[in-house]
Amino acid sequence: MRIVDVVETTKPISSPIRNAYIDFSKMTSSLVAVVTDVVRDGRRVVGYGFNSNGRYGQGGLIRERFRDRILEAEPASLLNDDGTNLDPHRIWTKMMSNEKPGGHGERSVAVGTLDMAIWDATAKIAGKPLFRLLADMKGKEANPRVFVYAAGGYYYPGKDNSALQAEMRGYLNRGYNVVKMKIGGASIDEDRGRIEAVLKEIGSQARLAVDANGRFDLETGIAYAKMLREYPLFWYEEIGDPLDYALQAAVAEFYPGPMATGENLFSHQDARNLLRYGGMRPDRDWLQFDCALSYGLVEYLRTLDVLAQHGWSPSRCIPHGGHQMSLNIAAGLGLGGNESYPDLFQPYGGFPDSVRVEDGHIIMPDIPGIGFEGKSDLIKVMRELAE
Numbered sequence: 105m106r107i108v109d110v111v112e113t114t115k116p117i118s119s120p121i122r123n124a125y126i127d128f129s130k131m132t133s134s135l136v137a138v139v140t141d142v143v144r145d146g147r148r149v150v151g152y153g154f155n156s157n158g159r160y161g162q163g164g165l166i167r168e169r170f171r172d173r174i175l176e177a178e179p180a181s182l183l184n185d186d187g188t189n190l191d192p193h194r195i196w197t198k199m200m201s202n203e204k205p206g207g208h209g210e211r212s213v214a215v216g217t218l219d220m221a222i223w224d225a226t227a228k229i230a231g232k233p234l235f236r237l238l239a240d241m242k243g244k245e246a247n248p249r250v251f252v253y254a255a256g257g258y259y260y261p262g263k264d265n266s267a268l269q270a271e272m273r274g275y276l277n278r279g280y281n282v283v284k285m286k287i288g289g290a291s292i293d294e295d296r297g298r299i300e301a302v303l304k305e306i307g308s309q310a311r312l313a314v315d316a317n318g319r320f321d322l323e324t325g326i327a328y329a330k331m332l333r334e335y336p337l338f339w340y341e342e343i344g345d346p347l348d349y350a351l352q353a354a355v356a357e358f359y360p361g362p363m364a365t366g367e368n369l370f371s372h373q374d375a376r377n378l379l380r381y382g383g384m385r386p387d388r389d390w391l392q393f394d395c396a397l398s399y400g401l402v403e404y405l406r407t408l409d410v411l412a413q414h415g416w417s418p419s420r421c422i423p424h425g426g427h428q429m430s431l432n433i434a435a436g437l438g439l440g441g442n443e444s445y446p447d448l449f450q451p452y453g454g455f456p457d458s459v460r461v462e463d464g465h466i467i468m469p470d471i472p473g474i475g476f477e478g479k480s481d482l483i484k485v486m487r488e489l490a491e
């Protein structure tokens with residue numbers, strides 16, 4: 105058994121939306137395929153992966169460094185002890201050979217994208233959905249019912265409050281009971297008006313989370329905290345610079361409600377610093393580390409160890425990114441749920457075609473691997489890359 109090829113293509117996932125920091129007019133994503141010589145159910149096993157929105161495709165790094173380290177490795181060194189499957193941890197170590205620590209930059213996105221494909225292949229070779237493989241690996245009971253929330257509420261040219269309300273109503277109609285909108289891309293008064301409009305629309309049917317995308321300095325973050333704490337929000341997300349832990353801790357003093365952050369922390373060391381210095385509260389706050397941006401599941405398992413050392417339950421994690429990889433981690437390892445973008449970043453995000461959101465939850469179908477084969481528009485572009 106061996107990996108015979110690793111291929112990458114960079115795809116546009118552009119749209120006219122904008123958060124408080126960036127617009128998505130030139131956004132791209134890397135799609136990768138890890139091709140093996142293993143056959144299951146009459147088909148060659150190919151693992152697929154892609155990176156989450158927000159960071160651009162990583163074709164340069166993948167093609168110049170990480171792909172070759174996999175393909176140049178002695179094939180047996182990438183397998184588990186008895187040679188019956190790939191070993192994602194050993195492959196990860198090969199990919200990261202000759203890489204210094206720290207300065208995670210976007211190398212973590214390149215490795216996270218490949219890691220997703222490697223786990224997809226590994227679970228397919230094992231003949232199991234990834235969430236069951238993970239639960240078995242950890243001696244846990246899988247829970248295929250996963251909480252999901254609808255992320256959107258972007259700034260969009262010409263979008264007024266009634267369009268924002270209609271968007272949110274659409275999410276409720278599709279079964280969600282938590283919705284998220286952007287803040288920090290307008291004045292505080294205008295954002296207050298947007299929030300009140302959404303709260304009026306969703307009433308008691310749903311809760312609202314707000315996301316500042318790291319835009320605020322300390323003074324603005326606190327001013328928003330004082331405004332936001334008047335409302336029963338689900339969370340106040342990414343207030344200031346993702347690496348400014350002192351800011352996060354200072355805002356906590358003004359915001360008794362739940363806060364969320366972590367989508368732009370790309371390593372277990374950064375996660376540890378957040379828990380050490382960020383004033384985050386394990387009884388109410390949420391951690392959003394996204395394996396597809398942060399060195400993959402091999403690294404995410406280390407992050408979960410860091411959480412345990414600091415008294416945090418995995419159920420406080422609701423990853424960023426809206427992809428099926430995190431759904432599997434949630435169902436297999438007991439995370440609190442996963443993000444979803446019902447109207448954005450297609451065909452990459454979302455669920456297998458048979459899956460419906462009910463009461464803010466989905467049930468994972470039993471598809472070997474991550475489940476991409478269950479989503480027809482996605483598996484089509486994946487198979488165009490390699491099959």
Ligand SMILES: O=C([O-])CC(=O)C(=O)O
Pocket residue numbers: 123157158255315317367424425443
């Ligand atoms: O707008 C983005 O970059 C996505 C984001 O923050 C989120 O989904 O939480």
Ligand SMILES: [Mg+2]
Pocket residue numbers: 315317341342367424
């Ligand atoms: Mg966010």
